[in-house]
Amino acid sequence: MNDSILSPLMRQYRDIKQGYPEAILFFRVGDFYEMFYEDAQDASRLLSIALTSRDKNSAHPVPLCGVPYHAATGYIAKLLKAGRIVALCEQVEDPKAAKGLVRREVVRLYTPGTLVDTEFLAPSEPNYLAALAVRLDTAQEIPIGLAALEVTTGEFWGMEFHGPHAFTHLLNEVARLDPREVLCPADLVRQSSASIQHITGARICERPPASFSRQSAVRALTEHFRVQTLEPLGCADFPAASRAAGAVLSYFHETQPTVPLDHVRRFTIRHTSEYMHLDGATIRNLELVKPLASNEPAAGVPPSTLLSVLDRTATAMGRRLLRQWLVRPLLHCDHIRLRLDAVEELKNHMQARTALRTALREIQDIARLGSRIVLGLAGPRELLALKQSLSLLPEIFVDLTPLRNQLLCDARASWDNCQDLYDLIERAIRLDAPLTIRDGNIIKDGYDPAIDELRKISREGKNWITAIETQERDRTGIESLKIRYNQVFGYYIEITKANLARVPADYIRKQTLVNAERFMTEELKELEERITGADVKMLAREQEIFAQLRSRLAKEAHRLDAMAAALSLIDVVAGLAEAAALHRYTKPMVTESGVITIQGGRHPVVERLCTDSVFVANDTALDLEMNRLLIITGPNMAGKSTYLRQVALIVLMAQIGSFVPAEEAHIGLADRIFTRVGASDNLAGGQSTFMVEMVETANILQNATQRSLILLDEIGRGTSTYDGLSIAWAIAEHIHDRARLGARTLFATHYHEMTQLEQQRTGIKNFHVAVQECGGDVVFLRKIVAGKADRSYGIHVAKLAGLPPGVISRAQAVLSQLEQPESARSESIQEQLPLTPESLPTPHPIIEEVKQIDLFSMTPLDALNRLAELQRMVRSDPSDR
Known part of the structure; x- marks a missing residue:
C-alpha cells in the first residue's frame, strides 16, 4: 500500500492490519465493522455478503465489505467455523472528543480453539486447542507429544507416542480428539499438513519451532502452575507432552492476553494403554459421532x-x-x-x-x-x-x-x-436480574446497606420531584407549571410564554423555546445532583458487589x-x-478371553432406520482358534457391510459400558478395532480410491495385534480383477497367520475364489448372505449363514438398480457362456464364430461408435449427450430386439 494514495483512515487500517496478517480484521467505522482488500474478498465469499469498494471513483478503489456492529457475532461465528481467525478492532475513544482521526485498537482476537464466549460454542461438543510436538528430522526413538486444552472447562492433558508408528498413533488420537485448532511446528506444517487436515477439520496453525522448545515449556508450565519444576505436575518424564503443553499455554496467552487461566488447575498425563485404539478411518467408517454424509440431516430424519x-x-x-x-x-x-x-x-x-x-x-x-x-x-x-x-x-x-x-x-x-454457594447467590441476586451488569438492578434489597440507601434515594427521588412541582405551583400560582427531565439539561421547570410575568426572581433561565421557557432553581439542582448521583453510585456499587460475589464463587x-x-x-x-x-438392549458379558459370541445381534443405527420393516438379527462366533477369520460372500446390497459394522459396534458399545443390541453377547476384549470399508478418494492428497484402500489396509497390518478386531470389506475392488484377488488373498493369509498376526477378522469379499481358503487353512470359515429366488427375481434375506455363496447375483442387483431390459438380457446371455467349462466354452465360441475371414461377423456399428469416443477430451455434459444418443440407436436397432 502506497502512503501517497492512502487516506488517513486507510493508513491507520494498514498499520493495524500489519500486526494481524492472518486474521480477518473487523475494523469499526461508525455503526459498521468494515473489511478491506483481501479480507473483504474472503469475507464476502465466506459470509455471502456484497463486495463493493471504497473510493469507487479513484484510480485505486479499495475492495470493501461490512457488517452492522450489532450483528457481528453471527458473522464472526461463520468465519470461525470456516477455520479463519478474526481480529476485532474498536474505536477506543469518543468520536466527538477525538482530535482528528479516532483512535482504534484490536480489543479481541477470536481463534477457533481459544473461544470462551457461549454464543460461539456448541453446548454438547468440546472445544479443544491442541498442539503437536513433533520433530520429523530426528530419530524414530524420539517420542512425539500431544497436548490439549479445553478452556471452557479447564481440562488440560498431554500424551506421548513412541516407536516407528508414533506419528500415525498421534494422528489417530487427534482424530478422536476432534480439536478446533491445532498448533504445529512450521516444518511439520510444510511436510504433513495434508495428512493432519485429512483427519480433522481443525484450523492448522503454524508456530515457530522455539514455541515447542523444552525451555519455553518449562517456563510456561512452572509460571502458570506456580511451581519450581515439572515434578509436581507429573510430567517431568514426559518431555514431548510437556513441550506440547507449553506451546498451548504460550499461544493462549499470546492471543488472549486479557483472559486469565486460573481455572486450569492441573495438567494430567494420559496413557495409550488406558483406552481401545480407534483410528480416524474407524471412527469415520463406523459413524460413531459424525455421519459419513457431510450434509445436515433434515428435520424428522432418524439419527445416523x-x-x-x-x-x-x-x-x-x-x-x-x-x-x-x-x-x-x-x-x-x-x-x-x-x-x-x-x-x-x-x-x-x-x-x-x-x-x-x-x-x-x-x-x-x-x-x-x-x-x-x-x-x-x-x-x-x-x-x-x-x-x-x-x-x-x-x-x-x-x-x-x-x-x-x-x-x-x-x-x-x-x-x-x-448449599453455601446456593445461599450466597440466593441472598445476593435478584430473580429479575438483567443479562449484563451494565444494566444495574442486580443486587437484592437487604444484601448491602449502601445499595439499599442509594436505591431508596433513587426510588424516592420521583416523589421528591412531584412534591417540588406542587410546591412551585402553589408559590407561583401557575397551574400549568411542570417539572420535566431530559438527558441534556437534566431536571428543569417549564413555563409557558403566557405565564412568564409570574416567574419568581430566584428562577434561573436554562433554555428558551417558541412557546415556553425552561428554568432551574437551587433546590431543584441540589435534588437532581442527589438523585442522578445516587443512580451512578448505585450502578457502580452493584458492579463492585457483583464482582466480589463472583470472586467468592471463583474460589x-x-x-x-x-x-x-x-x-x-x-x-x-x-x-x-x-x-x-x-x-431392547441386553447386558453383555465382557472377559479377557478371545471369544466374541453374539446371538441375535442387530445394528444399533440401521435398526432405528427400519421404520417400515423388521431388522433381521444375526449371530456371530469369533475366536482365536477355529473361527479366527470369517470370509463372508454374497451379492451387493444384501447386507454384508451392515453385518460387519454391527459386530464392531456391539463390541465397542460393550467396552464403553453400554448394553448392546443382541439377545446375548459374550465379548472378549478387543484392544483395537480396525475397519476398511467403503470407498472414497482423497483428492486433496492426490490419492485414488485404490490408494486410500491400500494405505488404510497397510495401517491395519502394521498396527493390529492378535487381540484386535479387524473388519475388511471388498478389499481389492479398486484395481483389476486378478490384481485385486491376489492382494485380497495375500492379506487374508497374512492376517490368519498367527506368526504374523492371527487377529479376529470379518472379511467380506466379492471374490468367490477366496472361499477355497477354508479348505486350505484351519481357522478360516465361510459364511454368506442368504438369498431366495422367486420366479427369476431374488429376495435378500439379510441372514448370515454358514457356507459360501454359489452365485453373485450381480445381474439381479443390476435389474433392481433399473438397468434397461435389453442390457439385462444380454448380460444373462454372456454370463451363461462364461459359466460353461473352458473346453465347452471354446467349442461354443468356435461353433458360433468359425475362424475364416468370410465368416467373421461384421462389427456392430454401435460398438464401433463407442470405440471412436475420446473420453478424455469430453466434458461430463458431452458424455451424457453421447450416451443418450447411443441409447436411442440401441432402441431403434432391429437386430437388438
Whole structure:
C-alpha cells in the first residue's frame, strides 16, 4: 500500500492490519465493522455478503465489505467455523472528543480453539486447542507429544507416542480428539499438513519451532502452575507432552492476553494403554459421532450415528462425556463391569432412573459456568442458572440413595450439595436480574446497606420531584407549571410564554423555546445532583458487589468441577440405561478371553432406520482358534457391510459400558478395532480410491495385534480383477497367520475364489448372505449363514438398480457362456464364430461408435449427450430386439 494514495483512515487500517496478517480484521467505522482488500474478498465469499469498494471513483478503489456492529457475532461465528481467525478492532475513544482521526485498537482476537464466549460454542461438543510436538528430522526413538486444552472447562492433558508408528498413533488420537485448532511446528506444517487436515477439520496453525522448545515449556508450565519444576505436575518424564503443553499455554496467552487461566488447575498425563485404539478411518467408517454424509440431516430424519442413537443424556456435560466414552472405549474388564453394573441397576429401577433424569434436565452446564465465573465473564443470569442447578443437588442425592452400584455409590460418597454457594447467590441476586451488569438492578434489597440507601434515594427521588412541582405551583400560582427531565439539561421547570410575568426572581433561565421557557432553581439542582448521583453510585456499587460475589464463587470453583464430573457420569449412565430400556438392549458379558459370541445381534443405527420393516438379527462366533477369520460372500446390497459394522459396534458399545443390541453377547476384549470399508478418494492428497484402500489396509497390518478386531470389506475392488484377488488373498493369509498376526477378522469379499481358503487353512470359515429366488427375481434375506455363496447375483442387483431390459438380457446371455467349462466354452465360441475371414461377423456399428469416443477430451455434459444418443440407436436397432 502506497502512503501517497492512502487516506488517513486507510493508513491507520494498514498499520493495524500489519500486526494481524492472518486474521480477518473487523475494523469499526461508525455503526459498521468494515473489511478491506483481501479480507473483504474472503469475507464476502465466506459470509455471502456484497463486495463493493471504497473510493469507487479513484484510480485505486479499495475492495470493501461490512457488517452492522450489532450483528457481528453471527458473522464472526461463520468465519470461525470456516477455520479463519478474526481480529476485532474498536474505536477506543469518543468520536466527538477525538482530535482528528479516532483512535482504534484490536480489543479481541477470536481463534477457533481459544473461544470462551457461549454464543460461539456448541453446548454438547468440546472445544479443544491442541498442539503437536513433533520433530520429523530426528530419530524414530524420539517420542512425539500431544497436548490439549479445553478452556471452557479447564481440562488440560498431554500424551506421548513412541516407536516407528508414533506419528500415525498421534494422528489417530487427534482424530478422536476432534480439536478446533491445532498448533504445529512450521516444518511439520510444510511436510504433513495434508495428512493432519485429512483427519480433522481443525484450523492448522503454524508456530515457530522455539514455541515447542523444552525451555519455553518449562517456563510456561512452572509460571502458570506456580511451581519450581515439572515434578509436581507429573510430567517431568514426559518431555514431548510437556513441550506440547507449553506451546498451548504460550499461544493462549499470546492471543488472549486479557483472559486469565486460573481455572486450569492441573495438567494430567494420559496413557495409550488406558483406552481401545480407534483410528480416524474407524471412527469415520463406523459413524460413531459424525455421519459419513457431510450434509445436515433434515428435520424428522432418524439419527445416523451411534452417538445420536445412544444419546439420552439430559445435560450438555453428559453429552460431551458420552462422546468421549464412544471414541475411547475401555480396556480393563473391572472398569467396564462397573459401568455395566451401574447401567443395569438404573435400567431395572425405572423409578430411580426417571427421577434422576427429570432432575438432571433442570441442571445447567455447571462445568462451563464454573469456568466463566473464574474467567470473570459470568453475568447475573448465569449465576441464577448456577443457583437453579445447585438447588437440585439435594434431590439428586436422595434419588441416588437406594442404589447400590459401586460407581454410583462412589459419586454419592463424595457428594457436595454446595448449599453455601446456593445461599450466597440466593441472598445476593435478584430473580429479575438483567443479562449484563451494565444494566444495574442486580443486587437484592437487604444484601448491602449502601445499595439499599442509594436505591431508596433513587426510588424516592420521583416523589421528591412531584412534591417540588406542587410546591412551585402553589408559590407561583401557575397551574400549568411542570417539572420535566431530559438527558441534556437534566431536571428543569417549564413555563409557558403566557405565564412568564409570574416567574419568581430566584428562577434561573436554562433554555428558551417558541412557546415556553425552561428554568432551574437551587433546590431543584441540589435534588437532581442527589438523585442522578445516587443512580451512578448505585450502578457502580452493584458492579463492585457483583464482582466480589463472583470472586467468592471463583474460589470454590473446584467444588463445582467435582460436582460437574459426578453429574456428567450419572447423566451418561442414566442415559445408557434409558437407551437400553427403549431399544431392547441386553447386558453383555465382557472377559479377557478371545471369544466374541453374539446371538441375535442387530445394528444399533440401521435398526432405528427400519421404520417400515423388521431388522433381521444375526449371530456371530469369533475366536482365536477355529473361527479366527470369517470370509463372508454374497451379492451387493444384501447386507454384508451392515453385518460387519454391527459386530464392531456391539463390541465397542460393550467396552464403553453400554448394553448392546443382541439377545446375548459374550465379548472378549478387543484392544483395537480396525475397519476398511467403503470407498472414497482423497483428492486433496492426490490419492485414488485404490490408494486410500491400500494405505488404510497397510495401517491395519502394521498396527493390529492378535487381540484386535479387524473388519475388511471388498478389499481389492479398486484395481483389476486378478490384481485385486491376489492382494485380497495375500492379506487374508497374512492376517490368519498367527506368526504374523492371527487377529479376529470379518472379511467380506466379492471374490468367490477366496472361499477355497477354508479348505486350505484351519481357522478360516465361510459364511454368506442368504438369498431366495422367486420366479427369476431374488429376495435378500439379510441372514448370515454358514457356507459360501454359489452365485453373485450381480445381474439381479443390476435389474433392481433399473438397468434397461435389453442390457439385462444380454448380460444373462454372456454370463451363461462364461459359466460353461473352458473346453465347452471354446467349442461354443468356435461353433458360433468359425475362424475364416468370410465368416467373421461384421462389427456392430454401435460398438464401433463407442470405440471412436475420446473420453478424455469430453466434458461430463458431452458424455451424457453421447450416451443418450447411443441409447436411442440401441432402441431403434432391429437386430437388438
